[in-house]
Amino acid sequence: MTKSTPASADKMRRKALAALATLGLGVGWIGPARAAKAQLPLSQSLPDELARALRQGQPLVVMVSLHPCPWCDEVRGNYLAPMHAREGLAVVQVDMRGTQVTRNLQGQPSTHDALVRAWQVKAAPTVLFLGPGGQEVADRLVGGSPDFYSAYLDGRLERARQALGKS
Numbered sequence: 001m002t003k004s005t006p007a008s009a010d011k012m013r014r015k016a017l018a019a020l021a022t023l024g025l026g027v028g029w030i031g032p033a034r035a036a037k038a039q040l041p042l043s044q045s046l047p048d049e050l051a052r053a054l055r056q057g058q059p060l061v062v063m064v065s066l067h068p069c070p071w072c073d074e075v076r077g078n079y080l081a082p083m084h085a086r087e088g089l090a091v092v093q094v095d096m097r098g099t100q101v102t103r104n105l106q107g108q109p110s111t112h113d114a115l116v117r118a119w120q121v122k123a124a125p126t127v128l129f130l131g132p133g134g135q136e137v138a139d140r141l142v143g144g145s146p147d148f149y150s151a152y153l154d155g156r157l158e159r160a161r162q163a164l165g166k167s
Helices: 007-025 046-055 071-087 113-117 150-162
Strands: 060-065 091-093 101-103 109-111 124-132
Touching: 046 060, 046 101, 046 124, 060 071, 060 101, 071 091, 071 150, 109 113, 124 150
Parallel strands: 060 091
Antiparallel strands: 060 124, 101 109
């Protein structure tokens, strides 16, 4: 039988904890938002998506994303996708370099990339808040912030809803 020293016991404890942490990630113990990549619907027709949002009395939230982009993953997975699933937030995603076809706000066929250029979006993630006529009803939310993103997002959503006569 081998005698265990305090140093070897600490090493064994660290290995066991690392194994448990790895297992926890695999089964979702660390948190549901981190266990699976959350997705948002890609825009297919901005006029239709905007009309649905406005019928619900909400702005259309458009997330301009880029792949790979860790901040985009953070905003999508920890803020917008959960709000979309839980609260029915009207949100679509536009891929910054995407060749996917959608209809622009005038109803014409366009690519995601062309929309991003027309909106003059330079950074990902950028979140836009659209109201009647496709007008922006709150300031864009550009980039990410590990500490205050939720407050920034909530503030923009509140302003957008106020602009639509909802709070």
